[in-house]
Ligand SMILES: Cc1cc2nc3c(=O)[nH]c(=O)nc-3n(C[C@H](O)[C@H](O)[C@H](O)COP(=O)(O)OP(=O)(O)OC[C@H]3O[C@@H](n4cnc5c(N)ncnc54)[C@H](O)[C@@H]3O)c2cc1C
């Protein structure tokens with residue numbers, strides 16, 4: 001005989017889970033009692049939101065399913081922002097919550113909340129398990145759903161009596177079969193042929209690659225395909241790392257804070273090949289001026305994404321990796337579009353990313369560049385949200401997939417630090433940095449407790465402008481500099497770190513940057529850097545909301 005809690009823990013182990021992030025409470029006491037002497041490693045966070053972000057960071061860095069655990073009511077509700085963050089970026093997470101006993105469901109019992117109802121629109125699927133005999137099957141299904149097709153979070157809500165009841169060792173199904181859930185992996189042959197035909201004819205083709213390339217682990221195939229046919233690649237924020245930053249075909253990020261040359265290329269291309277990207281509004285700007293001269297091929301595993309925002313000429317529903325393999329095999333010889341490549345090279349030379357040159361100023365872009373030069377791609381870089389995130393996307397040279405972790409779709413401040421903690425458990429072999437803003441870091445700063453407790457060597461680089469900088473930037477540009485509630489009083493972050501037993505350094509000038517980063521890399525535990533940057537530095541170029549993407553503030557028209 002086994003309790004539901006034991007069955008749960010064994011089911012997690014069967015899925016290959018080694019680490020879970022959680023926070024205890026009344027309804028999950030039976031589960032915590034099982035964890036007490038289980039080989040599963042449990043990391044006690046200081047806020048359940050952080051458990052969800054840590055599971056998400058682990059998943060993005062490893063490509064595996066991340067797991068978090070919280071008690072019923074307030075604990076489960078604290079997971080919500082983390083679950084929504086994972087949902088918006090299609091990240092595989094299994095969130096396990098305790099629930100009041102089945103006999104009390106719906107009675108407004110102590111610490112009851114309808115977490116299944118609450119998370120319905122922000123999970124790929126969710127379960128309220130009412131029978132102990134179902135636990136093993138549900139856990140298996142949850143991992144399968146989270147980690148296949150378009151990945152995403154799945155919630156499993158477990159009432160306390162379901163966890164305490166004892167049953168005979170349950171039968172575990174060999175395979176998962178779910179009627180109505182059959183993701184398509186192979187692309188339609190005829191559609192692939194049509195796409196090949198279009199690519200062969202195109203004179204100004206451009207690949208627009210997104211997060212789907214990373215989650216499909218298709219970066220090698222993508223670079224192969226592009227190099228074979230000389231097709232330039234621009235990536236979304238979520239696609240950074242799928243082609244090395246310094247690859248001659250790489251145009252960097254497109255969209256609101258993309259490079260000028262990427263946005264020009266989209267505007268002038270005659271064939272846009274969207275690969276695992278979802279035509280987000282931060283990317284397209286004004287929709288009818290996005291890629292106005294291009295026919296569009298869209299490869300996506302989720303049929304609901306096809307034609308959602310933009311009309312597509314050749315849709316291919318399938319897994320990026322599978323489809324690219326077929327396209328590589330089927331491609332006929334194609335001219336390298338030399339005139340197009342020359343034009344792009346010219347834009348790259350004449351419209352580089354740029355920032356101020358005043359040696360007495362501590363520019364955030366300089367800090368990111370120094371970090372990039374120091375770690376040379378061998379690090380996992382996580383960011384918070386705001387200007388810090390955009391400067392990192394623009395100036396860090398990503399060389400490999402799954403080394404860039406950021407909240408793109410929901411844009412969750414407070415995501416970075418706990419996600420970096422999770423990423424460390426996926427990649428203990430490389431340094432993990434959280435590039436933070438002074439606002440964002442204060443949204444989950446309590447996780448310094450977690451980092452210190454387990455000596456998790458996450459390096460926090462706070463780009464401290466004493467502003468909610470990205471919002472201040474919008475106020476400066478579009479609200480006549482009326483800085484309404486965006487100024488933050490100074491905080492001595494190193495003192496806070498010290499109080500948690502974490503070392504750190506405050507940096508106020510350029511020549512202190514490299515020594516601080518080196519100290520962080522040399523320290524074997526967590527480390528905080530409080531960079532006092534230029535307070536009113538902006539992220540440029542910038543496409544104003546609703547404008548065409550080739551009309552950028554801080555840029556100039558294509559020459
Ligand atoms: C302050 C801020 C500014 C931003 N500015 C920009 C910006 O300038 N530029 C920018 O690009 N983004 C920007 N973003 C991010 C933006 O909001 C979106 O998150 C991002 O553009 C979406 O990236 P994506 O299209 O790659 O889609 P993702 O959200 O990564 O979605 C992946 C797509 O691939 C598909 N997919 C998943 N797995 C597979 C598979 N195995 N095979 C095939 N298809 C698959 C999915 O169905 C989905 O359509 C910003 C965010 C913030 C917070």
Ligand SMILES: Cc1ncc(C[n+]2csc(CCOP(=O)(O)OP(=O)(O)O)c2C)c(N)n1
Pocket residue numbers: 384385386387388389410411412413414436437438439440441463465467468469470471
């Ligand atoms: C939880 C949450 N609340 C509010 C916002 C809106 N928002 C986006 S960027 C930003 C400012 C971020 O400030 P900071 O962390 O200091 O970063 P900076 O832009 O200064 O680099 C705000 C408030 C958000 N994205 N997330």
Ligand SMILES: [Mg+2]
Pocket residue numbers: 437438439463464465466467468469
């Ligand atoms: Mg700030």
